[in-house]
Amino acid sequence: MTGQPIPVIIDCDTGVDDALALLFAVRHPALDLRAVTCVAGNTDVDGVVRNTLTVLEQAGAPGIPVGRGAERPLLEPARSARHVHGADGMGDLGLPAPTRVPADVDAVTLLRREILASPRPVTLIPTAPLTNIALLLRTHPEVTRNIERIVFMGGAVTTGNATPVAEFNVWHDPEAAAILLTAGVPITMYGLDVFMRVVVPAGEVHRLRASGEPGTRLAGELLAHRPTAQGEQPEAEEAGGLGDAGAVCAVADPRGISTRLLPVEVSLAPGPSRGQTVVDRRPRPGESEIHEGGRERALVDVALDVDVDRYVKLYLETVER
Structure with missing residues (x-):
């Protein structure tokens, strides 16, 4: 590592894999985690705040401010993913209630304060529905002058997971995602195409679970969590995906992903495509642009490939520090 740590802020809906992302961000020496903001998504926003404070406490993190954000998307009702992340949003691990408390300001105010106060431009890492980020950009557009990426x-x-074509975070608040794409700063999309591929082998997960250090052990328990439908038997296999944590790995070590700068837009119309990120990989304009004229679309660095072994090694070395 050379130079100063990268100032980062994570906006999350903690969540099993958001928790994995927080554990990594707290412990990687190249990252300076300046704040964490919380939004409804995997569970309700108060549950997200509680889970976030618990993870930071278990990780032995310094006093990082945590802000409570939006209770629901801009237009839609909140729709949780407790069937994936457990009733408490954290795999129902029975973790103790945190002794820490959230900041005395809301998430958008905290985001503005920390971004503008940072001596170096901040990298924002949203691992959740983008409601807080959209509200920030619309309320305080001046923050973009101190956002690096x-x-x-x-x-x-x-392929999506919330629908055949839409990924959960974008599907949960498509309008917010569309606002994000107009931010006017460089954007990297770490989507399901790479998200699903970074899996920690079972032997490594088992080793983490046996650790005597609370944060390392928590990483192992989270990686081993498996959602099971009613009546199903739990899987014995402990291999676990890094999920959201891969996006934080991509900030610490951007050479682990391959990206292309591509036009991206979010489908906002009602129906089966709502929430889809439409990524244009064509080498040249098509008939629509020729006959109807091109409309302006955001250019985004889209992650298309990932070095799985590199990120697994990076994650394990970091959380076991």
Whole structure:
């Protein structure tokens, strides 16, 4: 590592894999985690705040401010993913309640304060529905002068998970995602195409779970978490995906992903394509542009490939520090 740590702020909906992302961000020496902001997504926003404070406490993090944000998307009702992340949003691990408390300002105010106060431009890492970020950009557009880049976990080039074509974070608040793409700063999309591929082998997960250090052990328990439908038997296999944590790895070590600068837009119309990130990989304009004229679309660095072994090694070395 050379130079000063990168100032980062994580906006999350903690969540099993958001928790993995926080553990990594706290412990990687090249990252200076300046704040964490919380939004409804995997669970309700108060649950997200509680989970975030718990993870920071278990990790032995310094007093990083945590801000409570939006309770619901801009237009839609909140729709949780407790069926994936457990009733408490954190795999129902029975973790103790945190002794820490959130900041005395809301998430948007905290984001503005920390971005503008940073002596160096901040990298924003949203790993959640983008409601807080959209509200920030619309309320305080001046923050973009001190944002280096936004690296968001969201979207998909090919297959979705919330719908056949839409990824959960973008699907949860498509209007917010569309606002993000107009931020006027460099954006990297760490979507499902790479998100699903970075898996920690079972042997490594087992080793983490046996650790005597609370943060390392928590990483192992989170990686081992498996959602099971009613009546299903839990899987014995402990291999676990890094999920959102991969987006933070991509900030610490951007050479681990391959990206292309491509036009991206979010489908906002009602129906089966709502929430889709439409990524244009064509080598030349098509008939639509020729006959109807091109409309302005955001250019985004879209992650298309990932060095899985590199990020698994990076994650394990970091959380075991």
